[in-house]
Amino acid sequence: MDPSAPITLRARKFITNRLLSRRQFILDVLHPSRPNVSKEELAEKLATMYKTEKARVVLFGFRTQFGGGKSTGFALIYDDEASQKKFEPKHRLVRKGLQPKVEKPSRKLRHERKNRAKKFRGTKKVKAAEPPKKGK
Numbered sequence: 001m002d003p004s005a006p007i008t009l010r011a012r013k014f015i016t017n018r019l020l021s022r023r024q025f026i027l028d029v030l031h032p033s034r035p036n037v038s039k040e041e042l043a044e045k046l047a048t049m050y051k052t053e054k055a056r057v058v059l060f061g062f063r064t065q066f067g068g069g070k071s072t073g074f075a076l077i078y079d080d081e082a083s084q085k086k087f088e089p090k091h092r093l094v095r096k097g098l099q100p101k102v103e104k105p106s107r108k109l110r111h112e113r114k115n116r117a118k119k120f121r122g123t124k125k126v127k128a129a130e131p132p133k134k135g136k
Helices: 039-049 081-087 090-096 107-117 124-129
Strands: 008-017 022-030 057-064 070-078
Touching (some): 022 039, 039 057, 039 070, 057 090, 107 124
Antiparallel strands (some): 008 022
């Protein structure tokens, strides 16, 4: 289990997608003497292979084959940051640090607030959205 052991990258189903201004492909990673390879390391290797900056490389959906030694996932290489911000899903932009994370109340709190508001009509709905007082 050597962390500096060599890995082999193999691109399958390579497509140059001009509409989304990116290159997309399935990436097979062969890592026989390692348990797995980080996306950070893969992004660096792909950036040098395809002569682009590391920030434009997006990796996701990696699964390690049973028994180890091989992982498969998707890779996208965007031509520029503008197209990446335009076409990438928000959660992946947050992971890359290109967009701030939206802080919102928990799912349970949102549902409770919605159900409290259902009991009122009109302007009272706003008051119902606030949590009930714990006095009396």
